[in-house]
Amino acid sequence: MNKHLLIPFLAILLGCQPAAEKQKYVIGYDEPVRGVWLTNVASDALYSPENVAEAVAKVHELGLNTIFVVTWNKAMTMYRSSVMKELTGYEIDPELDPGNTGRDPLQEVINEAKKYNIKVIAWFEFGFSSSYQENGGILLQKRPHWASLDAQGNLTTKNGFEWMNALDTEVQDFILSLIMEVVNNYDVDGIQGDDRLPAMPSEGGYNPEVAEAYAADNFGAAPPRYHKDYNWIQWRSEILNDFMRRIYAEVKAADPHCIVSMSPSIFPWAKEEYLQDWPTWVNFGYVDMVVPQVYRRDSLAYTRTLEAQLKYILPEKQHLIYPGILIRVGDEQPSNDLVKFKIEENRRLGMEGEVYFFYEGLEKYRELLTEKYSN
DSSP, X not given: OOHHHHHHHHHHHHHTSOOOOOOOSOTTOSSOOEEEEEOSSSOOTTSSHHXXXXXXXXXXXXXXXXXXXXXXXXXXXXXXXXXXXXXXXXXSOTTTSTTOOOOOHHHHHHHHHXXXXXXXXXXXXXXXXXXXXXXXXXXXXXXXXXXXXXXTSSBOEETTEEEBOTTOHHXXXXXXXXXXXXXXXXXXXXXXXXXXXXXXXXXXXXXXXXXXXXXXXXXXXXXXXXXXXXXXXXXXXXXXXXXXXXXXXXHHHHOTTOEEEEOOOOTTHHHHHHOOOHHHHHHTTSOSEEOXXXXXXXXXXXXXXXXXXXXTSOGGGGGGBOOEEEOOBTTBOOOHHHXXXXXXXXXXXXXXXEEEEOGGGGGGGHHHHHHHHOO
């Protein structure tokens, strides 16, 4: 063929090829995510093999296909961790295996979930928090230099939680070592951080080494005393963005099929209060799924909040968003009508699934969920 005709011919040929089908679901899924968080707080679901089996069976009965099981909470693991045993002496939360029998709740959840083809995502709930009302707890007793400091030089504390310095590479290495321990040793479908991973209160980060790094990037200036100064927020958020990118890269290097999911607070509050610039994670491909905590107690607030979140996300990335719906806090539960409204609003706005917080609230909505998720 005449070389001058080759290029137009190839153009015509390529133009006849079917366009690549747009990704519709999160990687590894051939249907929308319908999930629930399974915790070790205000729930006994993880405290015996029998309870685990009962919980997973109920998740299946209600038409859900994903369990986000707590894996890291209260500075303890819900699996047998060599990292934590070396650091603290505790291989697993002793409340979950008081007789030290070798029990492994994470593995039990995985085994039960496989019976129903339910995906299991390891949820690192405690994130960069070191303790809750324990002045740093065992982590900062063992590693006091890991503490995050506020502008007054005190341990960063917010809503009762004390925090490690999420900007410190040694602390980041520790958290990542827990994540990779699970990815490498367990047949999980994914991992998840939340409003504490990657995160840190914007009141934190006034450590001397952080101040020195900030000064090097800002013509010798010290960090502003006002913790919500725009440039100071942005500078620290970018460090956490880099860590998010590192989490994604290392997880995918170990297992390309492992889902990287995050469940941050709503934006921009998440960035202003906890340095979570999560639209960047979505838009630049540092996550496979995001479950924003759209925990609103009335219909109008839910709609307005969810609509606002989507404005920050590129249209071609919006299929990665699955809203978090609050169905229980303490003894309080929303009405069936409100939960039904939220599900229907998700559909109206183009989101085909959701994740519920948390497992102990599910039973009230049995009829609604089986109706909505029945095949």
